[in-house]
Amino acid sequence: MTENNPPWIRICKLEDIPRLGARRVDQPQGPQIALFRTQDDQVYAVLDACPHKGGPLSQGIVFGHAVACPLHNWTIELEDGCARAPDKGCVKKFQVKKEGEHLYLNALEINVIET
Numbered sequence: 001m002t003e004n005n006p007p008w009i010r011i012c013k014l015e016d017i018p019r020l021g022a023r024r025v026d027q028p029q030g031p032q033i034a035l036f037r038t039q040d041d042q043v044y045a046v047l048d049a050c051p052h053k054g055g056p057l058s059q060g061i062v063f064g065h066a067v068a069c070p071l072h073n074w075t076i077e078l079e080d081g082c083a084r085a086p087d088k089g090c091v092k093k094f095q096v097k098k099e100g101e102h103l104y105l106n107a108l109e110i111n112v113i114e115t
């Protein structure tokens, strides 16, 4: 098992997330993850906790390749998980694989498989 070939776990179909929408991946153990779909069908996964005060980013407004946190309106860039200046801080990002209609997360990153 290498980083180039991690154990991918299927989460949902692309169409299960509306354009400019999000889906929260709830896990009994492991991080809560927000999956975002942009208008141009890019998909990003970040921890569902704003770097400011932990707001639920999955409930934010997606625009471009960014999300506005619902609590205090910080803008988080989905490409790198970092707050847009002048705000500071980054949220953890997760790998997403889109294969056909299906979306996968790296099981090692989301602690589904113990290493």
Ligand code: FES
Pocket (backbone or CB within 6 Å): 050, 051, 052, 053, 054, 055, 069, 070, 071, 072, 073, 074
């Ligand atoms: S918790 Fe997200 S902007 Fe404050």
